Amino acid sequence: MSELKVTGLTCEYQVNPLGIGVHQPRLSWLLQSDRRGTMQKGYRLVVTVREDGFSEPLWDTGYVESNTSIQLAYAGGALQPRTRYHYRVKVWDNFGRESAWSEAAWWETGLLEISEWTAQWITPQASEIDPQTEASFLLRKRFQLGDGIASARIYATAAGVYELYVNGKQASDMLLAPGWTSYHHRLQYQTYDVTTLLQAGGNAIGVVLADGWYRSGMGFEGKNFTYGEHRAALLQLHVRYTDGTEAVIGSDLSWKASTGAVRYSTIYHGEIYDAREEQEGWSEATFDESAWKPVQVGAGLSYDVLVAQENAPTRVTQTLRPIAAFVTPAGDHVLDMGQNMVGRVRFTVDAPAGTRIVLKHAEVLDKNGNIYFGNLRPAKQKVEYMAKGGGSESYAPHFTFMGFRYVLVEGYPGQENGLPLNAFAGEVMHTEMEPAGEFECSDARVNQLQRNIQWGQRSNFLDVPTDCPQRDERLGWTGDAQVFISTALFNYQGGPFFTKWLHDLKAEQHADGGVPFVIPDVVGGSSSAAWGDAAVICPWTVYQYYDDTRLLSEQYESMKQWVGYIRAQGEQEFLWNTGFHFGDWLALDAKENSYIGATPTALIATAYYAYSARIVRDAALVLGKEDEARHYGELYEQVKLAFHDEFITKNGRIASPTQTAHVLALAFDLVEGDVKERVARELNEQIVGNDYHLTTGFVGTPYLCFALSNSGYHDTAVKLLLQESYPGWLYSVSQGATTIWEHWDSIKADGSFWSDDMNSFNHYAYGAIGDWLYRKVAGLNMDPSAAPAYKHIHLEPLFGLDKLTSAQAAHRSLYGRIAVAWRVEGEHIEVAAEIPANTTANLVLKGAALQKLQESGGALAEAEGVQAAVETDHSVRLTIGSGSYSFTYANKELFRHVFTENTRVDEVLNDETAAAVLRKHIPQFFSGAGFHFMKKSTFKQLTENTMAGISRGQVDAILEDLARL
Structure with a gap:
């Protein structure tokens, strides 16, 4: 039995997004079909607040006759804050098939209105902790919870950047939250599912707060821009019990403050970390906070600018191991990551307390083989680490990032005998975008x-x-x-x-x-x-x-x-x-x-x-x-x-x-x-x-x-x-x-x-x-005049003649994976195409003739999914439906190019059939024996003057004969 399935459900571009702020989120899905030419004819979408409650939907579209499968806006009842909504889809196609229901997916709203915020902006009390200190702030709150915790969410943000901990564990692998926005107008907050981190009885929340983009001094030397003088945090925990009751714990004057092991951190210059200043268990309920200081309300910070997280978070997306360690002519010990990257270096070390290890990051070596820092301008890109002692320690910077391939290492124990490659790793950081x-x-x-x-x-x-x-x-x-x-x-x-x-x-x-x-x-x-x-x-x-x-x-x-x-x-x-x-x-x-x-x-x-x-x-x-x-x-x-x-x-x-x-x-x-x-x-x-x-x-x-x-x-x-x-x-x-x-x-x-003053080796323009x-080159294009988002695809590979003999590209659109691949072998061309369900495509095959064009080894006329075929002077234009195709043909444009551009002659001459046609029309080219094996250079030398004199009429006559073969 043929199969039609609905997969890949997304909401606002994301799979199961947590804490969105959109009142009418848009839903998309993919179709999978084992038949070519599949188009959606209708859908039914159901939304409920209970995963097992689709029989009692909040919104049921019923059957809708439409081929819409992306960016469908929710149109049910008003969404409630801090609520999870489940949805599923089924579709009907142009072959009369009805799919099964898709697997359920969900989205969860955040704090949809400013009035939902009851927490206070807090920062350490200025009389106790210098608000201008370069050290990171530690903020904590101890609290009690009852039995029967059903779910728990933290909504948090900062004037600065922060890390969130619950009962001694980091709540997320997000980095540099809340990200960089136009802080005076818009400040993102993040949502964390901390249900499994909480327990009945004593609990604690901890926040590490650093400058980030907010106070690092962004911009050029002498014009460093800061958004405000004081770091601050805002946090609100909502706990829902199995009996339906709720508890809310927010940042307020009951919190306590201290400073942490991050002694300094900025975006441009790096981080200083003194592991001896770590306060073990500082975010746990049993921690002795008697020496910690009070907090005060953060002055001048607004709630009006708060928006739910819009961008995907920054995360470590890949880990690279250094490919080499060496000593430069200047005597520096340097690691080579093998790739210019952005992120941080994590290392492990076993060293006496107070051992100072310094990492300096750079993109290239100079012509003498020394590490080059000149293009960094005032940016230091430096990490300093003071060991705690007493065993193996692992560290990576918390609140900065570097652009680098090479790392100069100072102070690592035993480095005079060579840096141990397995002790270092490059952690690649960027916004977590899905590859497409x-x-x-x-x-x-x-x-x-x-x-x-x-x-x-x-x-x-x-x-x-x-x-x-x-x-x-x-x-x-x-x-x-x-x-x-x-x-x-x-x-x-x-x-x-x-x-x-x-x-x-x-x-x-x-x-x-x-x-x-x-x-x-x-x-x-x-x-x-x-x-x-x-x-x-x-x-x-x-x-x-x-x-x-x-x-x-x-x-x-x-x-x-x-x-x-x-x-x-x-x-x-x-x-x-x-x-x-x-x-x-x-x-x-x-x-x-x-x-x-x-x-x-x-x-x-x-x-x-x-x-x-x-x-x-x-x-x-x-x-x-x-x-x-x-x-x-x-x-x-x-x-x-x-x-x-x-x-x-x-x-x-x-x-x-x-x-x-x-x-x-x-x-x-x-x-x-x-x-x-x-x-x-x-x-x-x-x-x-x-x-x-x-x-x-x-x-x-x-x-x-x-x-x-x-x-x-x-x-x-x-x-x-x-x-x-x-x-x-x-x-x-x-x-x-x-x-x-x-x-x-x-x-x-x-x-x-080129220069020191403006010379980036990682500049994407x-x-x-x-x-x-x-x-x-690959020929994978959309046809936005017909429909955006690759609803109608335009495939038109422009073959690179003898310079490029093959190319392939693929793109994961909102409708699914699109792919095209071509290969030229002599006068033969292969073009493969993959078209996702619920889309169509135009495919232009340069140099093809309908009579000789084959699909998957058979005649084009017998190919399912080919909806139209038109031959022009220089190509065949096909309209195809969804599915995978493979087209093969002899390239008549190749022969035209021989006469107009004087290339690929050897391939043509080594084809006996083509050579016979050429002999018929221009016999003066073939006066000697052995022309089948004539090299291109020899052919060009013999015919250089004559070739330019061939008329367009002669070329067309040759092509007509070739097409009939």
């Missing part, structure tokens, strides 16, 4: 580039999308985020991550619509094109990936305000040619001693003006705001016309000769017809004429290969990708990079460095090339 994307191809260097892109994202998506994770910066730069967001969402499930960050962007947006350079804003400054446009590009991209109309609606006014801000600049309403801009940041065509590339900032600003106006138009259409859509559509056309008048000559040439100027005109559809063809041709000539090297910076680079591939110059884009010499993506790979660099030549060919790898 895969890419691999026939070139090992490109595969390493893909790994570098993913590691760069993991390194910098630590609660906010930071630019770099090591120096005195680590800020949520808006420009970096918007150029990388599509790559990011392909690689990892980033719905909660960007929801939280965009809410902060909206909160920080200026009254005039301007957007700060960084979010959260600890730098200040005016708005810049391509940076402030994150307010528009990021919510639109999240919508495209996840059909998240709620976030789009929440951010829509912010999007409009940004476009309104641009429109208000200067005297020319449809040009943005005033104010400060970062321009094409770090472009290689910049003037000496400048970071801003040669592309006029007014050209970049006006191009983004048009792009953002167009996106707001499209968002208005999605949200059903037709009048506003017309308004922004007209604005887009006016800005586009102004761009044309200002920056394109009457002969159709871009006034600025830079690569980036041409790229933006093409990528943002600012040129059409003959002008577009000329701009594309000239861009191609710029790349080819520069020996397949780029000169673009942060603005031009993300769109460069797209502009080439979409304009018919995909081969140039591939050659550009595969350029191993500076500048290019594979240059850093050739230099041993394991993450993306900030500069194309962060390390020069002679081993010297140029990793935006990943988006092109997935969409164009």
Whole structure:
């Protein structure tokens, strides 16, 4: 019997989320089917407050005829705070099948209203413990509970960062809670299920409280920003007994305070930990707290800014062991983790009390083999540990993180005989995003580039999308985020991550619509094109990936305000040619001693003006705001016309000769017809004429290969990708990079460095090339014009000819796993595709002919799931339903390419059938014997002049004969 199942239930992007603050949470599910072409025709969703109570539902949709299976908003009765809701789904499909009920899933609400908070903000009494001390605070509360504990939840947050302990055990493996938000506007609280940690009788809660982003001094040297002078904690425990009664214990003046073993911790500089200061059992009920000090109410802290946790928490997601330990020429003892990473080092040691061990973290070695700290600027990235003595001890920093591959170790016992590798481990830290994307191809260097892109994202998506994770910066730069967001969402499930960050962007947006350079804003400054446009590009991209109309609606006014801000600049309403801009940041065509590339900032600003106006138009259409859509559509056309008048000559040439100027005109559809063809041709000539090297910076680079591939110059884009010499993506790979660099030549060919002042070796912006790898090289794309979130998929692999012979990509969308893989072997091509249930796809097979196209070894006409097939001059376009497919065919485009590009000749000539056709049409090529074994170079030498003279008619005649074979 055929099978239809419902699996993968999620609520607000999460599996069984605890403590959410959404009043109408959105539910999604996956369909599994053993039949191709499966579409959902209807569903039934039931929600209850009791897992075994589906017979008494709170909300029962009944049968709903709909193919909706993602982002379905709860529409039952009002949700109650601190309540768990269970739900399950069944579906019907287009084959008349009815699934069984899915397994039940749940969500649990947090404190849905500010009035639910009864606890007080607390901090140690200032007369007893210096509020400015660098040591962490310890806060504790002892209390009694009765028998019959049914459930218990703690809701907690801090002005600072904190760890929570219950009866001597850490309540969660979350790190750096409550995360970094625009604290003056929004402060997340976390929910903990502590049911199993409590007991009848005596209990205790403990909180370790440190500075974190709140008081560490964020920003650049001399401008360190703090949100407040005093750390404080807020905590509320709700205990529910089996008889239905409740007990509530909150932070108040009955708590006690002390200082702990964390003597110092900041985000940039690291941590000092004195294990001799540990107070054993300090968070247990039996601990003697008589020497502890009273607390006071935290002054000036609000409840109004509290929101339930939106982002996934920061956690340790992987552990790496060092691959080597060595002594540098300077005499330093250094560990090599084998990977530039972000996180912390955990080590074990058995040493006398007071032994001081120091770890200093860095990303690279200099050309002499010494560990290099110059690019850290004032950031110390240092850990100091004083041993307690008396046996084996284990330690990792609590309230900081480092960006590093290499670790200089001082003071470890016996290190003069070599550092013991098994005593150290690198714990990788970042927001716990679910992996979503895969890419691999026939070139090992490109595969390493893909790994570098993913590691760069993991390194910098630590609660906010930071630019770099090591120096005195680590800020949520808006420009970096918007150029990388599509790559990011392909690689990892980033719905909660960007929801939280965009809410902060909206909160920080200026009254005039301007957007700060960084979010959260600890730098200040005016708005810049391509940076402030994150307010528009990021919510639109999240919508495209996840059909998240709620976030789009929440951010829509912010999007409009940004476009309104641009429109208000200067005297020319449809040009943005005033104010400060970062321009094409770090472009290689910049003037000496400048970071801003040669592309006029007014050209970049006006191009983004048009792009953002167009996106707001499209968002208005999605949200059903037709009048506003017309308004922004007209604005887009006016800005586009102004761009044309200002920056394109009457002969159709871009006034600025830079690569980036041409790229933006093409990528943002600012040129059409003959002008577009000329701009594309000239861009191609710029790349080819520069020996397949780029000169673009942060603005031009993300769109460069797209502009080439979409304009018919995909081969140039591939050659550009595969350029191993500076500048290019594979240059850093050739230099041993394991993450993306900030500069194309962060390390020069002679081993010297670009500079000390701004030289991150873990900077994800140029990793935006990943988006092109997935969409164009592998060919895995969405069709947002038909439906967002990969409801309708567009697969169109652009084969890399003899440079790339295979590629494959996969993406875990909200509908399920999508995959495409292709391989070229001679003139034969194989393309495999995997389409999840409840979606459809267009598949474009370049160089295929319907007559010879096979699926899974059989005729295409007999293939189940193929809904339509159309042949064009150069490809076959299929419409396919869900399922797994394998297509094979002879590539007629290969033969066309032989005559037009003079490549892959040897493969064609070694095919006797193809050679016979060629002999018929161009016999002068085959005057000698042994042509079947002729090498490409020999063939080219013999026919160089003749080949260029072959007409298109001759090529078409050859292809027609080949197609009939």
